[in-house]
Amino acid sequence: MNNITYEFINYKSKEFKEVSELRFKILFKPYNKIHKYDYDELDYSSIHLVGLDKGAVVAYSRMTNYNMNSKMTNIVVSEKYVGKGIGIEMLKRHKIKAKEFGVICLYLNARLDTINFYKKAGFQCKGNIFISEKSGLALQPMYFKIN
Template sequence: MQAPAQTPEVHVIRVPTASALGKAAFALRHEVFVIEQEVPVEEEIDEYDPAATHFVAIHEGEVIGTLRVVFLPEHAKIGRVAVRADSRGSGIARRMMEVAMSACRSYGVDRFYLAAQTDKLGLYEKLGFVACGSEFMDAGIPHLAMRTY
């Protein structure tokens, strides 16, 4: 009798924007936001990207997830959370968030903010985020601001 298959191992690491992995992260963002969600390309990449801290999730040598952190005076703003379609529902986004938030805490930052697509609120609530404010549209998609306290 064979042993049950183990959950695939995923590594989440910080990557430089201009590296091959950084470029793969931007390609994944384009796939998820521009192609799938029809976010205008000129809105997907913004002035924060060059200075942001970017993380990727890697499985079997492939980038399957990404997010960025922008450090502002009042908090770390997490955004552009994207997971490849065939890897969704397996905890990749949560794992990336945990690693990114842990990295921020190691830098002395423990207040977090994000703008969540409203169908993703549950993920962020499990990580300690609380919705604040009214629903708003961003790139034609309903969002809610969320923060940790």
């Protein structure tokens, strides 16, 4: 989508309240495991990226532990914007940022219904599927080597 802009933000920015709402709506509310989700311990030390449509947050992702191996978490795109290349674009931008920090590998835990999306973005499955303690969902560990 041509009208989407992407910005790296701080967890103290005005957009972060919208980020919290979007994360809860997509990652937790449908599964009835958590009734409220605002911040977690990783928000304070992560690199946050938002996709904005006319200033409104429509996508979000974060990179944590930005050392040699960095984890991608909370990757979400608002339902109305799914399938428009926003998630792929956000991952591309995180890969560039990761390279700037000297990261050699990005990893994540994908919901089973998102594995093909991450494969399109260059991630590969690694290890066994496990059940998340936080969400109760089955997750597949995946990784991407930075060139």
